[in-house]
Amino acid sequence: MSKQFDVVVIGGGPGGYIAAIRAAQLGFQVACIDEWKNAAGGPAPGGTCTNVGCIPSKALLQSSEHFDHANHHFAEHGISATGVKMDVAKMIARKDTVVKQNNDGILYLLKKNKVTFFHGRGSFVGKAEGAYEIKVAGKTEEAITAKQVIIATGSNARALPGTPFDELNVLSNDGALRLGAVPKKLALIGSGVIGLEMGSVWRRLGADVTILEGLSTFLGAVDEQIAKEAKKAFDKQGLKIELGVKVGEIVNGKKGVTVNYTNAKGEAVALDADKLIISIGRVPNTMGLNTEAVGLQLDERGAVVVDADCKTNLPGVWAVGDVVRGPMLAHKAEEEGVAVAERIAGQHGHVNFNTIPWVIYTSPEIAWVGRTEQQLKADGVAYKAGSFPFLANGRARALGDTTGMVKMLADATTDEILGVHIVGPQASELIAEAVVAMEFRASAEDIARICHAHPSLSESTKEAALAVDKRSLNF
Numbered sequence: 001m002s003k004q005f006d007v008v009v010i011g012g013g014p015g016g017y018i019a020a021i022r023a024a025q026l027g028f029q030v031a032c033i034d035e036w037k038n039a040a041g042g043p044a045p046g047g048t049c050t051n052v053g054c055i056p057s058k059a060l061l062q063s064s065e066h067f068d069h070a071n072h073h074f075a076e077h078g079i080s081a082t083g084v085k086m087d088v089a090k091m092i093a094r095k096d097t098v099v100k101q102n103n104d105g106i107l108y109l110l111k112k113n114k115v116t117f118f119h120g121r122g123s124f125v126g127k128a129e130g131a132y133e134i135k136v137a138g139k140t141e142e143a144i145t146a147k148q149v150i151i152a153t154g155s156n157a158r159a160l161p162g163t164p165f166d167e168l169n170v171l172s173n174d175g176a177l178r179l180g181a182v183p184k185k186l187a188l189i190g191s192g193v194i195g196l197e198m199g200s201v202w203r204r205l206g207a208d209v210t211i212l213e214g215l216s217t218f219l220g221a222v223d224e225q226i227a228k229e230a231k232k233a234f235d236k237q238g239l240k241i242e243l244g245v246k247v248g249e250i251v252n253g254k255k256g257v258t259v260n261y262t263n264a265k266g267e268a269v270a271l272d273a274d275k276l277i278i279s280i281g282r283v284p285n286t287m288g289l290n291t292e293a294v295g296l297q298l299d300e301r302g303a304v305v306v307d308a309d310c311k312t313n314l315p316g317v318w319a320v321g322d323v324v325r326g327p328m329l330a331h332k333a334e335e336e337g338v339a340v341a342e343r344i345a346g347q348h349g350h351v352n353f354n355t356i357p358w359v360i361y362t363s364p365e366i367a368w369v370g371r372t373e374q375q376l377k378a379d380g381v382a383y384k385a386g387s388f389p390f391l392a393n394g395r396a397r398a399l400g401d402t403t404g405m406v407k408m409l410a411d412a413t414t415d416e417i418l419g420v421h422i423v424g425p426q427a428s429e430l431i432a433e434a435v436v437a438m439e440f441r442a443s444a445e446d447i448a449r450i451c452h453a454h455p456s457l458s459e460s461t462k463e464a465a466l467a468v469d470k471r472s473l474n475f
């Protein structure tokens with residue numbers, strides 16, 4: 001006999017486990033199904049973010065930054081560090097420990113909130129008496145039913161046609177996080193978030209890194225002024241980024257990979273590398289859901305079709321996160337998960353897509369929220385722009401990192417903040433102030449009149465706001 005629940009969540013990533021916990025807090029009997037396994041075969045909830053995305057990549061970025069600082073920046077502070085070496089195996093082991101701690105933390109939170117956890121793959125069986133039958137295929141097979149189902153099955157790395165991942169020479173983000181040694185030559189296809197972050201990690205550790213990008217512009221989704229500033233910093237670091245390339249045949253051999261491509265000048269190039277990371281985006285993960293059994297509608301990409309409230313074409317079935325439209329960001333999935341749980345409870349869950357921040361955790365970090373200057377121009381919006389360089393920020397000088405700037409865009413008439421764009425130290429933390437301000441429809445003057453601690457990097461946000469009205473005090 002099947003076990004009955006009010007709400008079943010398929011997927012235990014950021015969207016799934018958050019939705020399950022919020023639904024349980026609202027008084028529902030909730031089950032969460034997740035199939036991720038750790039090295040020992042045990043449950044590893046947290047999805048791509050925790051297991052092969054946000055968390056492990058940040059662990060490696062931190063380790064590689066420490067190594068880079070010890071080799072190239074400690075001397076500036078009067079610290080002598082000679083013969084500094086990187087134990088890659090130990091670095092990877094630390095990353096794995098960080099991941100497991102997060103896995104265990106999620107399991108603890110589910111248990112604390114009385115969410116029943118099932119370790120296995122969840123799929124639809126059919127409909128029965130106003131509810132949905134779900135099969136859980138794990139060590140044993142179980143059957144559960146619920147009137148409300150939330151699909152949060154995330155996404156998978158997108159492979160290049162004709163070049164499958166073998167996770168030995170041709171790597172997805174998963175394989176890129178598990179390299180056992182620093183490759184002498186590393187090639188990446190795609191200069192998005194994953195490509196830049198993974199390229200940064202292995203370049204700092206000594207790899208000769210080349211990133212191939214098909215688009216003729218660098219970071220097209222980023223404000224153009226910010227992207228140019230970031231590109232200059234990456235070029236200076238020795239991260240080789242080729243734009244406007246057309247990738248041809250990729251030969252995966254015993255000694256490495258050869259990527260044949262045509263560069264922006266139309267010249268044929270053969271790039272030999274020890275390892276190749278393909279980072280050309282991700283695809284929704286709906287394989288194995290057995291959507292046909294219930295008639296769940298998917299689009300041409302395989303994503304679950306939802307409306308603005310994350311409702312599918314089936315009553316009582318919802319979908320959130322990477323498996324639906326919108327940006328594939330962990331925090332976007334979390335917001336949708338909370339909103340859906342509240343909607344099931346009859347409340348008015350809300351997600352503002354205009355105030356979802358984006359971050360690239362390179363050095364310098366890149367973060368933004370709202371519209372870019374090129375988008376405002378394209379939309380015919382009258383705006384004012386102000387920027388302030390970290391070069392003129394006392395805290396940035398003390399940190400020894402004055403790369404980049406804060407840029408603010410505001411409505412020319414109302415002064416409402418329309419976008420904030422940052423490239424520089426701790427941009428991932430600084431962007432939060434802009435998100436709060438925009439969520440409350442603040443003006444640039446509001447930021448300018450708030451007292452910011454001195455010295456702090458956030459003073460650059462204040463100065464950028466002042467610069468919108470040509471009132472910056474320091475530049």
